[in-house]
Amino acid sequence: MTYTAKTFNLPALEGLSEKQIKVHLGLYEAYVKHTNLIMDKIQALRETDAEGNAYTINELRRRLGFEFNGMRLHEYYFAQLEGGSVPLSASALSAMASERYATQGLEGHIREVAGTRGIGWVIVYVDPVAGQLQTAFVNDHELGQLGGLPIILALDLWEHAFMVDYVPAEKKNYIDAFFSNLNWSVIERRFEEAIKMSAA
Numbered sequence: 001m002t003y004t005a006k007t008f009n010l011p012a013l014e015g016l017s018e019k020q021i022k023v024h025l026g027l028y029e030a031y032v033k034h035t036n037l038i039m040d041k042i043q044a045l046r047e048t049d050a051e052g053n054a055y056t057i058n059e060l061r062r063r064l065g066f067e068f069n070g071m072r073l074h075e076y077y078f079a080q081l082e083g084g085s086v087p088l089s090a091s092a093l094s095a096m097a098s099e100r101y102a103t104q105g106l107e108g109h110i111r112e113v114a115g116t117r118g119i120g121w122v123i124v125y126v127d128p129v130a131g132q133l134q135t136a137f138v139n140d141h142e143l144g145q146l147g148g149l150p151i152i153l154a155l156d157l158w159e160h161a162f163m164v165d166y167v168p169a170e171k172k173n174y175i176d177a178f179f180s181n182l183n184w185s186v187i188e189r190r191f192e193e194a195i196k197m198s199a200a
Contacts, residue, residue, distance in 0.1 A: 001039075003071065006031040008078040014085075015177025020164035027160050028078070032045060033071035038064045065142030073141055076154035077161075080186040088184040093152075093191040096126075100133050107179060110155060113137055114175050119158045125149035126191055128198030150194035153187050 005028065012019060042060050045053035088094050097106035098156070104112070106124070113122045113135050121138040125146050133152075138144040155178060162174035 003032050005029045006075055006078075007081050009076065011082075011084050013081065013177070013181045015165070015173070015180060016162075017165050018160065023164055024074075024156075024161055025078070027145075028071065028074035031067050031074060034067040035064065037069050038067055063171050066140055068147070069141035073123075073151075073154050074156070075157050076110060076151055080153065080183055081181050082186070083183045085181055086183045086185045089188065091188050091191075092195070093188050096131070096133055096191075106133070109135060110153070113176060114155060114171075118143070121157060122153075122155040123151055124153035125189075126194045127153055128195055150190065150197070152190040152194065 008025075012018070013021065038060050042057055042064075045060075046067075050057070051058050088097075092105070097109075101109045110122055110124065116122075118139065121141070123136050123138050123145070124130075125134045125136070127134050127146075127149050129139045134146055134149060136144055136146050155175070157171070159168060162171065162177075165177075166174045
């Protein structure tokens with residue numbers, strides 16, 4: 001299978017310039033390209049001499065997790081900025097978040113995790129088995145993911161997500177911009193779909 005870069009219907013974003021978004025989308029497209037390149041290379045090496053190329057194939061498989069997750073996390077990221085800013089409603093998600101994060105709230109908790117030093121992602125998952133939300137700081141795309149849990153929100157904290165508009169010391173300003181543009185209805189829909197799938 002060959003993956004194709006998705007297009008996103010993004011409005012003008014508050015605090016994130018058109019140039020910043022263009023640069024960021026270009027990096028996303030590179031993840032798609034390299035996912036395809038690695039899969040093609042593995043296939044070619046297997047067809048040529050699977051045993052003789054085993055070491056190279058194994059290393060390419062390790063790299064595939066980085067490129068593939070980079071591709072998919074960016075798709076989560078950009079999709080939740082489509083449609084303009086929409087606040088979190090009084091939904092099943094907000095009820096679960098209130099139970100899990102009490103007075104801090106879901107956004108407050110995400111902001112706290114986003115304050116972690118270093119590059120990476122803040123990923124919010126729903127754990128249908130435990131009936132609760134889980135939040136993780138993921139360093140490289142393939143390191144720190146919570147296995148088997150559906151992703152409902154992805155906040156990119158690699159410098160490429162904000163360095164056109166903000167220097168590293170202004171990461172908090174970028175996080176403010178992210179939340180001012182976030183379409184919470186997308187997050188709520190992901191949450192509802194994950195709960196339905198677990199009940200099936």
